[in-house]
Amino acid sequence: MLKQIVQVSDESEIFRDALEKAIENVSPLSRVQELDNSKTFDSGLHSVLSELQVLGVGVPEESGGAGGDAIDQVITLEVLGRKATSMAVYMVVHFMITRILLENGNAEQIETYLRPLVEGRIKASFCLTESGGGTDILSSMKTRATPDGDGWRLNGNKMWISGASTSDIYIVLARTAEHHTRGVTMFLVPANAKGVSAQELQTVAINGYDTNEIAFDDVAVGPDAVLGVVDDGFPQVIATLNGERMNAAAVAVGIGRGAIEVTRDYALERTAFDRPVGQFQAVQHQLAVAGTAVEAAWLLTLEAARNDAAGRATDVVSSMAKYASARAAVQATDTGMDIFAGAGFDTSLPIQRYLRDARLYSFAPLNNNTTLNMIAERWLELPRAK
Ligand SMILES: Cc1cc2nc3c(=O)[nH]c(=O)nc-3n(C[C@H](O)[C@H](O)[C@H](O)COP(=O)(O)OP(=O)(O)OC[C@H]3O[C@@H](n4cnc5c(N)ncnc54)[C@H](O)[C@@H]3O)c2cc1C
Incomplete structure (x- = not known):
């Protein structure tokens, strides 16, 4: 380590x-x-x-x-x-x-x-994204829940949902009223409810955890399926998504560190021109630059977590942590692939997995552009970006 x-x-x-x-x-x-x-x-x-x-x-x-x-x-x-x-x-x-x-x-x-x-x-799985919308899901959400007796009926689809084929329960966000910022409700839907079907997608990374499309075809749930307050699901979830951003940052830091660890070990073991490749200054600098970015991202991530633990706002610092760590993870894994060179293509070695897995956090749970928009608006107090 x-x-x-x-x-x-x-x-x-x-x-x-x-x-x-x-x-x-x-x-x-x-x-x-x-x-x-x-x-x-x-x-x-x-x-x-x-x-x-x-x-x-x-x-x-x-x-x-x-x-x-x-x-x-x-x-x-x-x-x-x-x-x-x-x-x-x-x-x-x-x-x-x-x-x-x-x-x-x-x-x-x-x-x-x-x-x-x-x-x-x-x-359990968290079902927000749809095929027609990710970043703009609040305006593009098509999944609807309509009152049915004292319960509800859900219709629509969700896309890129982690774990849906292996989960027992889903938290599903569905539109329950027409409104610009409200009108979305969270529902607890059993994965085996009549009318629910999850289809695993073929994806390039995070291969040990299934990613799915889910269809909700006239799914009946009772009044006890509502989680939180009717029509207030989106603001309720947003509060939690700040936490998800810092948690995603921590995973990205881990990926970056993992890539640097295995690459450092490889650079000590692999020789060229009768010396370990880790003795070439160019290789050392690549690893030192990538490692510095990862550690800086970890500092931001820990600061976000410390704020959260102390009950302080985390929106700006968790956005910074997420952006910095997503970039650092991509840089570190790319550096690793450079230094492993041909061996980087060996699927029995972990560097290619780190490279693929690192890509997730450039756009999830919030893409890097929108993360920067948030930092600009809330920290730099610039007008909302278009
Ligand atoms: C492996 C995996 C697991 C996932 N797990 C889940 C899950 O469990 N639950 C869930 O709900 N979702 C999940 N997702 C979905 C993920 O959260 C979305 O992919 C993410 O929110 C981005 O949405 P999108 O892919 O539709 O991109 P889009 O919103 O279509 O964005 C496309 C491009 O447009 C850019 N863009 C969009 N809006 C702006 C803007 N305002 N300014 C500048 N640029 C912009 C983005 O940067 C991006 O480059 C998962 C995705 C993957 C791949």
Whole structure:
């Protein structure tokens, strides 16, 4: 492992070391690569995360969780991003769902879904994006829920939904009224409800976690399926998406660090002109530049998490963290591919996986352009970009 530049508390250090060891025991990089090549979810690692109560990080003990805060979550995600990226993406979704449930669920919903989730007995997906809209989903959303007796009927489709083929429950955002900023409601929809069908998509990365299109064909749900307040689902979700941005940043930092670690090791072992390639200054500079960008991104990510844990606003700093880490991860993995050269094309080695996986966070959960718009508007106080 690389030396840590940014210090965290002793307690966090112990947690990080224990988590790293547990992941290396059950899923060393070679196994992660095999699962990635065969597009298989790492159920063994999921069970270990459940046993270690990592699935409950950020959830209070009285709700069945392990306690902890945003700092513990970003540390978890950085380690997973470095060691087992698909599971890190699973955990980003998981942490978002547990937070949405905590902040918006009633007592019965928390009992029914939150406890089984943190105990690893069920999995959940978050369904916002559609085929006709991602960044502009609020204006382009076509999925609708119409009142039906005392319940609702859902019709529409969702696109690029992580984990939908393997989840038990979906949080679905659907339009319930015509309004510019409101009129969207969150629903808890069982994956096996009549009229729901998920179709796995063929994708180039995050291969250990399925990505799907979902159709909702006249799906009937009861009044208890509403999560939070009718017509207020979008502002409720936006509050959580700030957290998702910093969590995505932590995964991107992990990917960048992972790429630098394996490339440093390779540069020491591979020789050219009778010396390790890591002795060429050009190679050293490439790695030093990429590593500096990753560590700077980690500082922003930790600062976002510290703000969140202290109850302060995180919108600007989590946007900066997400932008910086997405760029740093792409730079670090690209540098890794340069230095591995021909060996970078070997699908049994992890650098090509890091390169592919790093691309996700340039556009998800929010694309880099819109992330910059947000920084310009809220920090630089410039007019809203068109
Ligand atoms: C592997 C994977 C997993 C995912 N998991 C989930 C999930 O679990 N749940 C979920 O709801 N979604 C999920 N998504 C969807 C993801 O959140 C969207 O892809 C993302 O929000 C971007 O939307 P889009 O792909 O429709 O891009 P678009 O919105 O079509 O953007 C296309 C391009 O236009 C640019 N652009 C758009 N608007 C602006 C603007 N205002 N200013 C400047 N440039 C702009 C963007 O930068 C981008 O380059 C996932 C996607 C992938 C690939």
